[in-house]
Amino acid sequence: MSQPSSLSFLAVKCGRVEEIKTQEENSSKPMSHVHGIDSELLQRLVNDALIWSSLHGLLVGDKNVQRSGKVPGVGMVHAPFALLPISFPESHWRQACELAPIFNELADRVSLDGNFLQHSLSRTKKVDVFTSRLLDIHSKMLEIGKKEDIRLGLLRSDYMLDEKTKLLLQIELNTISSSFPGLSCLVSDLHRSLLNQYKEPLGLDSRRIPGNSAVSQFAEALAKAWTEYNNPRAVVMFVVQPAERNMYDQHWLSTILKERHDVTTIRKTLAEIDEQAELLPDGTLLVGGQAIAVIYFRAGYAPTDYPSESEWKARLLMEQSSAVKCPSISYHLAGTKKIQQELAKPNVLERFLENKDDIAKVRKCFSGLWSLDDSIIVKDAIEKPEFYVMKPQREGGGNNIYGDDVRKTLLRLQEERTEEDAAYILMQRIFPTITPTFLMRDGICHKDHAVSELGIYGAYLRNKDNVIMNEECGYLMRTKVSSSNEGGVAAGFAVLDSLYLA
Ligand code: ADP
Ligand code: MG
Ligand code: MG
Numbered sequence: 001m002s003q004p005s006s007l008s009f010l011a012v013k014c015g016r017v018e019e020i021k022t023q024e025e026n027s028s029k030p031m032s033h034v035h036g037i038d039s040e041l042l043q044r045l046v047n048d049a050l051i052w053s054s055l056h057g058l059l060v061g062d063k064n065v066q067r068s069g070k071v072p073g074v075g076m077v078h079a080p081f082a083l084l085p086i087s088f089p090e091s092h093w094r095q096a097c098e099l100a101p102i103f104n105e106l107a108d109r110v111s112l113d114g115n116f117l118q119h120s121l122s123r124t125k126k127v128d129v130f131t132s133r134l135l136d137i138h139s140k141m142l143e144i145g146k147k148e149d150i151r152l153g154l155l156r157s158d159y160m161l162d163e164k165t166k167l168l169l170q171i172e173l174n175t176i177s178s179s180f181p182g183l184s185c186l187v188s189d190l191h192r193s194l195l196n197q198y199k200e201p202l203g204l205d206s207r208r209i210p211g212n213s214a215v216s217q218f219a220e221a222l223a224k225a226w227t228e229y230n231n232p233r234a235v236v237m238f239v240v241q242p243a244e245r246n247m248y249d250q251h252w253l254s255t256i257l258k259e260r261h262d263v264t265t266i267r268k269t270l271a272e273i274d275e276q277a278e279l280l281p282d283g284t285l286l287v288g289g290q291a292i293a294v295i296y297f298r299a300g301y302a303p304t305d306y307p308s309e310s311e312w313k314a315r316l317l318m319e320q321s322s323a324v325k326c327p328s329i330s331y332h333l334a335g336t337k338k339i340q341q342e343l344a345k346p347n348v349l350e351r352f353l354e355n356k357d358d359i360a361k362v363r364k365c366f367s368g369l370w371s372l373d374d375s376i377i378v379k380d381a382i383e384k385p386e387f388y389v390m391k392p393q394r395e396g397g398g399n400n401i402y403g404d405d406v407r408k409t410l411l412r413l414q415e416e417r418t419e420e421d422a423a424y425i426l427m428q429r430i431f432p433t434i435t436p437t438f439l440m441r442d443g444i445c446h447k448d449h450a451v452s453e454l455g456i457y458g459a460y461l462r463n464k465d466n467v468i469m470n471e472e473c474g475y476l477m478r479t480k481v482s483s484s485n486e487g488g489v490a491a492g493f494a495v496l497d498s499l500y501l502a
Contacts, residue, residue, distance in 0.1 A: 028203055028204055028205040028208070029202075029203040029204065030087065030502065031084070031085070031086070031087035031204065031500050031502065032087070032435075033203070034084055034202060034204070035435075035436040035437075035447075037201070037202075041198070041201055042083075042438070042445070044198075045083055045084075045194060045198065046083065046438075046440070046445045048194065048197065049081070049083055049190060049194060049440065050078060050440070050443055052190050052193055052194075053078035053079070053081070053186075053190060054076075054078060056186055056189065056190070057186065057248055057252065058078055058079050058081065058183055058186040058187065058190060058496075059076045059077065059078060059079060059248045060076070060077060060078075060079045060080075060183075060245050060246055060247075060248060060249075060490075061074075061075055061076065061077075061244075061245030061246075061247060061248075062075040062076060062077040062245075063245060068245055069243030069244050069245045069247070070242075070243055072247060072248075072251065076248075077442060077443075078440070078443070079183050079187075079248075079249075079489070079496055080439070080440060080441045080489060080494070080495040080496060081187050081190065081440050081495050081496045081497065082187075082437055082438065082439055082440070082450075082479045082495050082496070082497040082498075083194075083437075083438035083439075083440055083445060084191060084194065084195075084202075084204075084437075084438060084500075085188075085191045085195075085209055085477070085497060085498040085499055085500040086435065086437065086450075086452045086477060086479055086497050086498075086499055086500065087435070087499075087500050087502045088161070088452070088454065088477075088499040088500065088501060088502060089161070089501075089502055090501040090502065092161055092168045093210065093454070093475075093499060093501060095168050095361075095365075096157070096159050096168060096454055096456045096475075097456055097472045097475075098361065098472075099157060099361060099362065099365060099456065100155075100157065100456045100457070100458035100471070100472035100473070101458065101460075101470045101471065101472060102353070102358045102361060102362055103155065103157045103173055103362070103458060104153055104155060104458040104459070104460035104470050104471075105353070105358075105460065105470060106343075106349075106352055106353060106362065107153055107155060107173065107175055107331060107334050107335070107460070108151060108153060108331075108460055108462065109352040109353070110334040110339065110343070110352055111151070111328065111330035111331045111333075111334045112330070113351075113352070114138070114142045114330065116342075116351070117135075117138065117330060117333045117334065117339065118135065118138065118139065118142070120338060120339055120342045121135055121333065121336065121338055121339070123419065123422035124336075124338050124393060124422050124423060126419050126422065127418070127419050127420050127422050127423045128392070128393055128422075128423045129303075130302075130303040130306075130393070130394075131336065131338075131393045133306070133312060134329060134332060134333060135333070137315060137316050137319050137329045138329045138330060138333055140316070140319075141319060141320075141329060141330075144320075146319075146320070148324075148325070148328050148330070149463055149464050150225060150228045150229065150324045150461070150462070150463045151324075151328065151331070151460070151461070151462050152221060152222070152225040152294065152324050152325075152326040152327075152459075152460070152461050153175060153326070153327060153331055153458070153459065153460040153461075154178055154181075154218055154221060154222075154296070154326055154327075154457070154458075154459055155173060155174060155175055155178055155335075155457065155458045155459075155460070156173075156174045156178035156179075156455045156456065156457050156458070156476065157170060157172075157173045157174075157455065157456050157458065158170065158171040158172055158173075158174070158453055158454070158455040159171060159365065159453065159454050159455075159456070160430040160432045160451070160452075160453050160454075161432050161433065161452075161454075162367075162430045162431060162432065163431055163432055163433045164431065167364070167365075168365055169365055169366070169367040169428075169430050170340075170365045170366060170367065171430070171453060172335075172337065172340060173335055173340060174335055174395070174455075175327050175331045175332060175334055175335030176297055176300070176301045176327050176331070176332045176335060176395065177297055177298050177299070177300070177301045177395070178455075178457065179246060179249060179298070179489075179490065180214075180246075180249055180455075180476045180489065180496065181214035181215045181218045181249070181252075181253060181457055181473070181474070181476075182214075182215045182248065182249040182250065182251070182252030182253055183246075183248070183249045183252070183496055184212060184214055184215075184474065184475065184476040184477070184496060184498075185212045185213065185214050185215045185216075185252075185474065186252075187477075187496045187497060187498050188209055188210070188211070188212040188498040189212075190498075191206075191209050191498045191500075192206040192209050193206075195209070204500065208500050208501045208502075209498050209499065209500055209501075210475070210499065210501060211474075212474040212475055212498065213473065213474045214457045214473050214474030214475070214476070215252050215253060215256060215474075216256060216260070217457070217459055217471060217473035217474060218253060218457065218459060218473060219253055219256040219257045219260065219261065220260075220261070220459075220469075221459035221460075221461055221469055221471075221473075222236055222253070222257055222263070222294055222296060222326070223257060223260075223261035223263050224461055224468055224469060225293070225294045225324045225326070225461055226261075226263050226293045226294050226324075228324070228461070228463045228468065229293035229294065229323070229324055231284075231291055231293055233291055234290075234291040234292060234293035235263070235264045235265065235266050235290055235291070235292060235293065236254075236257060236263055236264070236265045236266075236292075236293060236294045236295075236296060237265070237266050237267075237268055237273075237287060237292045237294070237295050237296065237323075238250060238253075238254065238265055238266070238267045238268070238296050238298055239268060239269070239270060239273065239295060239296065239297045239298060239299050239300055239318075240267050240268070240269060240298050240299050241269065241298070241299040241305065242269045242271070244298070244299075245490070246490050250267075250298055253265075253296075254267075266287070266288075266290065268287060269299065270299060270300060270305060270306070270310070270311035270314045270315065271308075271310050271311060271314070272287075273287060273314040273317070273318065274310040274311065274313050274314040274317075275310075276288045277314065277317055277318070279317055279320060279321055282322070283320075283321055283322030284321070284322060284323075285317070285318060285321035285322070285323045292321070292323045293323060293324065294323060294324045294325075294326060295318050295323050295324070295325045295326065296326045297325075297326065297327065300315060301332075301395040301396060302394065302395060302396050303394075315329075335395075336393050337391045337392075337393055337425050337427075338371075338393055338425060340369060340425070341369040341370065341371060341425040341427075343366075344363075344366045344369040349362055349363060367427060367428040367430060368427065368428030369425060369426070369427050369428070370425065370426045370427075371422075371425060371426075372410075372413070372421035372422070372424055372425070372426060373421070374426075377426055378410055378414075378426070381406055381407070381410055381426055382406075382407050382410050382411060385402075385403055385404055385405075385406035385407040385410075386403055386429065387428065387429050388406050388426050388427065388428065388429055389401070389402060389406070389426070389427045389428075389429050389485075390402075390405075390406045390409060390410070390424050390425075390426055390427075391424060391425050391426075391427060392423050392424055393423065396490070397486050397490070397493060398486050398493075400485065400486065401424075402429075402485040403485075406426075409424075432451040432452060432453075433451070434449045434450065434451055434482045435449070435450060435451075435452075436448070436449055436450075437449070437450035437479055439479070439481070439495045440495065441495065448481045448482075449481070449482045449483075450479045450480060450481055450482055451479070451480060451482045452477055452478065452479045452480075452497060453477075453478045453479075453480075453494075454475060454476075454477055454499065455475060455476035455477075455478070456472060456473075456474075456475050457472070457473035457474050457475065457476070458470075458471065458472055458473055459471050459473050475498075475499070476496070477496070477497040477498050477499050478494040478495070478496060478497060479494060479495055479497040480493050480494035480495070481493075
């Protein structure tokens with residue numbers, strides 16, 4: 001099949017780096033020396049990196065251009081990225097990769113336990129309107145006995161490496177709208193290209209950057225789900241926000257779906273779905289007269305995605321249909337912070353996983369997680385708020401509470417004696433290693449102290465008892481200025497990065 005040149009580029013980049021310690025590589029320098037590179041070399045690297053990004057589609061819409069979130073090809077700017085990869089221990093990277101298929105299976109098992117989801121979130125439901133609406137849809141599906149035979153999860157489990165304990169600890173498991181499978185692959189390619197081009201002055205080995213096949217594996221999973229649905233005329237529908245500056249990340253997926261798998265994508269907002277959708281008696285979802293095989297959500301995870309009842313109607317209608325939902329309402333709920341905290345309680349993992357080794361591996365990456373009815377922890381968090389993060393049931397970055405605000409919020413909740421405490425969980429704060437980094441945003445290079453968060457993508461597809469895919473699917477490295485608490489790239493806190501195995 002003929003493909004655009006950038007796609008062929010993507011096709012050759014992947015493949016795991018299995019054994020990388022050749023003699024030559026052992027002689028390459030550690031990453032640390034690059035922080036002192038001279039300004040002339042830095043300028044050349046910056047310039048080449050910016051050109052590379054523009055030519056290879058490492059792009060987002062520019063917020064300074066009004067139409068950039070609506071019209072493709074208008075107002076593009078390079079995605080924020082780190083100029084060079086971040087050093088990361090190979091053993092921890094492998095540990096994170098190994099966890100991916102286990103978390104895939106765990107999410108699927110949890111999604112099937114309707115009572116566990118409803119019961120665990122029952123107090124949250126009373127005080128969090130958004131989670132309550134999701135739970136209502138879930139209850140309706142339980143009532144009508146809705147079964148999802150074909151289940152597709154495109155997940156991303158995020159980790160930070162705690163410097164003091166050297167433990168790889170999970171930040172969260174994303175089950176809806178796991179972003180950047182498209183752009184993260186490009187950052188790995190960009191870094192490899194720079195390391196090759198500047199081999200002599202940098203003295204780094206590009207083979208230490210692991211292959212990243214997130215976009216092709218996610219496209220493959222979507223294509224396989226489409227095949228399982230078994231209607232050659234049906235399409236994949238991307239549910240998108242009305243204005244989406246991260247559209248190129250999504251377009252990479254749909255382009256590969258078309259080019260490699262001959263599967264067509266349509267893009268619709270929740271409001272458009274409400275206007276154009278129709279449910280046939282056999283469960284087929286038609287949108288604008290077109291049958292939908294797979295619904296891939298890149299919207300619908302935040303309250304702002306539902307400005308009116310129309311959007312909720314659309315979500316319910318989709319859930320009632322026979323289309324494969326990525327994610328279903330159960331998968332969505334399985335990814336909430338409250339469920340993460342419930343899974344960390346003693347003997348809960350054992351309800352969902354049989355394999356003892358798998359359980360031990362998962363437990364090892366759990367940090368401290370508590371509900372606010374744990375009075376000893378709440379007391380400790382009021383005394384030492386810097387060691388905790390307080391999290392509501394939200395996605396997309398920018399929602400957590402840190403530092404002195406933890407103390408203030410906990411004291412307020414104690415005074416008010418309402419049930420609002422059920423909206424939050426408390427989490428142990430993780431402190432990753434701080435390294436000097438070159439961060440690129442809007443064509444400008446800033447040197448700053450930064451910390452990183454490693455996300456590992458996973459794809460899970462099954463049809464009834466047949467597990468069709470359960471794979472680790474590449475990675476997303478995000479690096480943020482260490483003085484910033486939050487980490488979202490789209491939210492403006494972090495840059496995309498890749499890793500240099502140490
Ligand atoms: P979201 O679903 O909004 O992405 P996260 O749980 O991932 O929520 O939190 C957002 C960001 O906050 C993370 O990317 C990370 O930078 C920071 N963060 C979250 N939990 C912790 C923690 N326990 N310790 C340190 N930083 C954290
Ligand atoms: Mg999240
Ligand atoms: Mg996150």
